[in-house]
Amino acid sequence: MTSLHATPAGLATDAHLPEGSGPFPAVLIRTPYDRVRHLAEARGWARRGFAAVVQDVRGRFASPGEWHPYENEAADGAVTARWIRRQPWSDGRYVAVGASYAAHCALVLALEAPGEAAVRPDAVIAAVPALGAAETAREPSGVERLLARAGWWAAHGDRHDSDEGALEQALAADPGLLTHLPLTGLPKRLGRILPSWAGLWRQRERGRLVSRAADADVPLLVVGGHHDHFTEDTLALWRAWGGPSARLLLGPWGHGLLTMPGSDAGPAHRMVLGELYARWAHRALAGDLTPGRHGAQALGDADLWLPAGTEGEPRTQRVRLLHGSRFTADPDRPVRSDDLTVPTGGVPDRCLLVTPPLLRPLDAVGPVRIRLRATSDTPSADWAARLVALTPEGIAEQLAVGVLRREEPAASELTLGLGRLTRRLRAGTRLRLEIAGHHFPAHARNPHTGDDPITADRLLASRREVDPTSVTLTLHVLPFRPTSTDPAKEILR
Template identity: 85%
Template sequence: MTSFRATVGGLAADVRLPDGAGPFPAVLIRTPYDRARHLAEARGWARRGFTAVVQDVRGRFASSGEWRPYENEAADGAATARWIRRQPWSDGRYVAVGASYAAHCALVLALEAPGAAEARPDAVIAAVPALGAAETAREPSGVERLLARAGWWAAHGDRPDSDEGALEKALAADPGLLTQLPLTGLPGRLGRSLPSWAGLWRHRERGRLASRAARADVPLLAVGGHHDHFTEDTVALWRTWGGPSARLLLGPWGHGLVSAPGLDAGPAHRVNLGELYARWARRALTGDLAPGRHGALALGGGDLWLPAGTEGEPRPQPLRLLRGSGFTADPDRPVRSDDLTVPTSGLPDRCVLVTPPLPRPLDAVGPVRIRLRAAADTPSADWAARLVALTPEGTAERLAVGLLRREEPADRHAEFGVELGRLTRRLRAGTRLRLEIAGHHFPAHARNPHTGDDPITAGRLLASRREVDPTSVTLTLHVLPSRPTSTDPAKEILR
């Protein structure tokens, strides 16, 4: 294999060629996380007959210019794509590949690149895709994803390099860091300049790339994890993709995919993603993929795979109230996202309901929803619903979380629903499900100040008194009616 460095419009790239005379198809990976970290990945692509081009995005590491997340990737990627197609080692075809922010870079090439056909990739692999600033910063309901964004901006924002552990180090020195008021002042408390931090929260329009995906005309492989915060975006991308074929692979993994398996992962869920990507890319470039949407979902706790699109039948689960039909959501003492302990004494800070032990195993595959009738004594209120599995051994494990922001006259009782995302999980016999309904989910999400002010700029917090009618609360899981048989994820992806 031969490797060399190239510069395209001031953007630094490493190029690794396969052995042989060529020309070859190419893989383009554009990343803000240092192209040097992709050395092993580039070698793997080259071993499989692809030229690997790994580029630092504008303003990061060895690339010149100003780093402005999500602003320049379509134009810069298009310029690099045109450069690739002019090279003597290129056979004119390339696959845009990336994970997280790099998946955004790949997707905008397919959906927004200037120059259309000349710049557009012939196929796209998007893993745990960060679709845009608004999608990464907020839940669909508008609730702010504080911890993840603070961590990302502390590590990567407004700088040419990265400090991966910046937020962890800052929290160790200042445990109350994320309680800063207003949150726009967080950079000062971190001790460094982050001029783009405040502007991040002005991005509210979601769905731009997802809507354009309906007009896509190249094959897609979307890869995600059940425990990733972008799972819903990954599934939506696959469902709306308009290209000749779309494939979905969802495993019991976190944002790091196979390097971050969940507690529910089994031996069957160990997938060689590099080999699968290369085989899919080869078939995509030669037109050998069957049309339509296919793929595989891992059944966590079941050590098997299901065809993508599998969904159970809606089944309400019986609930009884443990405590807290009336509770206080106090932003000075918020329910914490990183603690599954539920207080059993003192004034309730959440409504807690529980199911009886499951009489037999239950395969929950599909969306999780709750409905309830409730009221808040403040004009703005967030409703956080967290579903937890209580195992027969007595441990607690988070299953799903959903947040809804409501603006309503104080003390008005209303019926509404909260979406908790999708669950693909086998729950063992004897497991009980605990449903917590609270006013905060901090620090994963910013605290609603309950004043009607923007949580990012608010400087004053109010406690909010809540009332929940426990007889109105319904928890609906989608349950498979019979035990499924396993499918081969590679066959589903490659057919």
């Protein structure tokens, strides 16, 4: 294997070439997380016959310039793509590859790169795709994803290098850090200069890349995890992709994929993703993939795989009220996203409902939704719903969460989507449904004043009332006992 160092677009770039005289197809990985960390990955691609090109994006690590997340990737990627195709070791074909922010870099080359068609990749592999600033910062309802964005900005924002543990260390020293008001002042309390932090929250244009995906003209392999915060974006991209083929692999994993298995992951869910990526890339470049959308999704706690797109039939689960049909959503004492214990005394801070124990195993595959009638007495209110599994052994495990923002205090009908489940629930399991006004620190606290939660500097308590007879919990349940498919065959078909 040969390693070359270059600076297309003035950016630090390494090219790792396979043995032999070539020419070779290439893979391009553009990353803000230090190209040196991709050395093993690049060598793996080279062993499988690809010239692996790894580049630090503008303003990060060894690349000069100013770091402006999501702003320069299409233009800088286009320059690099042209450079690859001019090299004597290139056969003219390349695959854009990336995970998280690097997946964004890969996707904009296929969907937004300026100039001639020659800059576009011949195929795209996008893992846990961070589609854009607005998608990463907010839920579709507009509610702010505070903890994830604060962690990312503390680690990577407005600096050339990274400090992965910056927020964790800051919270250990200052546990009240994320309660700071206004949230625009958070960098000062953190002890960092982060001029781009306030601008992040002005980004509200969601769905740009997904809307352009319909015009894609190359194959896509998109990989995600059921426990990743970008699961819905991953699915939306796969469904919208207009290229000749689209493949989806969705496992019981978090944002780190196989390095972050969920508690529902089994032996069948352990895969060698690098080998699968390379085999798919070879078939994509050769035009050997069956047209259309295919793939596989893991069924958690069942140790098997289902074809992508499998979905159960809607089934309403009976719930009964435990307590809290009237509760107070107090932003000074918010319901916490990192604590599944439920207070038993004092003024209720949430409405708590529960299902009877399941009489038999239930395979929940598809979206989770609740409907209810509820009121608040403040000009703005967030409604957070959390679904928790209570196992026969007494263990509580979070299954799904949804957050909705409403701006009218009058009585209203509410529908909350809680994302998707692909999970086998054991007989004897009860489902606990919590309806609250906050889900902090995962999401910013609604101050209940009508002010922007990012710039607000005062908080009000909000009195809530839920009509427990109106609450319906709908899961999508498979009407049959499924058999397992082979995820590799589904991806490579």
